[in-house]
Amino acid sequence: MAGGWSRDGAVQDQISASVEDAVKLARSRLPGGEGLTHCHECEAIIPDARRKAIPGVRLCVRCQSELEEQQTIVSSFNRRGSKDSQLK
Template sequence: MAGGWSKDGDVQQQIDDSVRDELERARRALPQGASARFCHECDEPIPEARRAAVPGVRLCIDCQAERDKRAGAASGFNRRGSKDSQLR
């Protein structure tokens, strides 16, 4: 059931678009090319198992975990477009 100016299915379309955008962002962040033998941040050796599991890896597990913490969640867009969300 749609409300206001939205049509039936608009809410699900917004959810699908948000999920698709986040997946695309995550795919672009994946490393490319040959894996590094040493971490680009701390110069510690990257284990062979990690290099085999993550093609193009550039960071050790500890440095990658720290970078992931700093990155945080994506900001997200307000796709609702409702009058109330635009007035805030």
């Protein structure tokens, strides 16, 4: 479905590359190593189940939720400027 000067499948290749980049970014943000027994922010006890489920955990659930709400997703692809998104 590629048009213009691009080859067939170029749009899907770009989508796949964007997804791969997002996955790599997410994996790089995962904690590693030994986790903390107390939250780095509020000093609350981190339950054993959470420490076993998430290696390298440093925050309690409440602090982690607050952090995730503050983070913004940055995309290098401008979907508003894409001709394909304007056609739908």
